Every structure is written in structure tokens, then in C-alpha cells.
Amino acid sequence: MLAALGSLPRLAVFRNLLRAGHEGMNVTALQTATALPASTLKHHLAALVGTGLVTQLRNGREVVCTARFEQIHHLSGFLLRECCVDAGERVDKTSTASC
Template sequence: MLLPDAVEALSALAQGHRLAVFRLLVRAGGDGLPAGDIAREIGVRPNTLSTHLTILSHAGLVHSRREGRQIIYAADYEAMSGLLTFLVADCCGGRAEICAPLAEMAQNCCEKERKA
């Protein structure tokens, strides 16, 4: 991932509702969620959600598909992986043992969310 792409992705996530939408879509998995379900879950009006989804989409973090009358949104896991890789690419000057707690913490976080 190039610096301008990382900046755009981080900018898109630097707002509470958009971050909540992205995290919800990450939890939802590859099947994604209909826009109406996202709006209800996050607690925003559909037109406001549309703006947030457009920003996330332009940043490459989500994609959409039409199923009948619904638009289904899903997280782009490749883009998420690219952003995370970009953020830790120079982690600790190449000393992987220093970054190991980060990977462990992420794993523990995911396990806690699955149990909740």
C-alpha cells in the first residue's frame, strides 16, 4: 500500500460512525450486511449512512453488491490487510519479537469479541 492510499483509508476510519460501520462489516464476514441493517445497528439515518459508506468505499475499505432491491456491503479484507501491513511494515526496526505482543493482543481481542 502506498502512503496516499494509507492516508485515505485512515482518514475514512477517523470518524466514529465510519469506524463502527467498518468494524461491524469486519465482524459480519464476507457475506456482508444490507444497508438497512447497518443503519439500524449503528443508529444512523439511511442518508447519513450512505455518506459514510461512500467515503469507506472510495477509500477501498468496503465494497457493495446488489441483491434484488437491497445493496449489501462487505469489508474488503485485502484492503484491511494491506493497511495493517503498511502500519507495521517497519515495526520495531525489524525486531519481530518486539511486535509479537501486538499480534497476540489482536488475537485476544478477536476471541473476546466472538464470545460477546
């Protein structure tokens, strides 16, 4: 998942989907927001879908992309559990404070 987010265009796509919330964005709106050519956007969406970070749902002729928030919570939980462990510090998992 982190490797998929290592690309700046993919990160921009993902950030827009996060900001859109659970309703997601259709591909046309996502293309406008990211200014990516259609073929490039399709490539980056395929990578994000392949890693489980994004889901796509066809509604007639429209394709709506949505961030998979349960996967994001899983990934962030993993990172927070590992945060500062070797330093002997305990991190409050409910806090947004950094290590």
C-alpha cells in the first residue's frame, strides 16, 4: 500500500478521494481535480485498486471511485502500533500527536 502511494500522481488521486469522503468521486471529476490525462489516471487508479486502497463502482456510464477507509484505518493502525516502540515510548493510539 505504501509503495502505491509513493507516486506523486497516485498520491494526488488518493488525496482527492480521501477528501471526497465515503461518497467518492466519479472519474471525470477526479480527472478534472488532478489534471491527469484519462489514460494516466486509469493506470494510477488500477494500481490503487490493486492494492486495496480504492474501490470502483459502475453506475450506468459513470464510474465512482471511493477510498477504502477500512484499509486506511488498518494501515494507519499498523504504523501507529510500530511508532516509537524501540525508543521505549508508548504512543496514545487515540491521539493525533506525532512521536
